[in-house]
Amino acid sequence: MNVDRIISMILRKLVNRGINKGIDMAANRGRDPQNMTREERQQAKQARDGTKRARQAMRMGRRIGKL
Template identity: 65%
Template sequence: MSNQMINMVIRMITRKLINKGVNKGINMAATRGRDPQDMTPAERQQAKNARQQTKNARKAMRVTRKIGKF
């Protein structure tokens, strides 16, 4: 394998690990570090809404990036 291929694989793996960490952090912030079973139904709904808002923000960010490429 060439050095370029090795770097590409390393970048891909690093990107996946960072994305997993970011997602985990967002979920921890949404649930405030609590187990969903220990939360009230209102708190669970609030955490669900926070995750949904984050998902929508990511979608919007992707769309703006695509528009910016033109």
């Protein structure tokens, strides 16, 4: 394995982690869950679950597209 592939693999993982953190922050609206009301926490959880399902659907779409 050459160095370019290793570097691109590490960068891709870091960028994906940053994107996921940004999506989670958007779901929480930038607030700490401890400072939220019960309803706000439920809405944030629903948003996280929705993004999780969207990611799963994108993965499945990519797999189907390869066929």
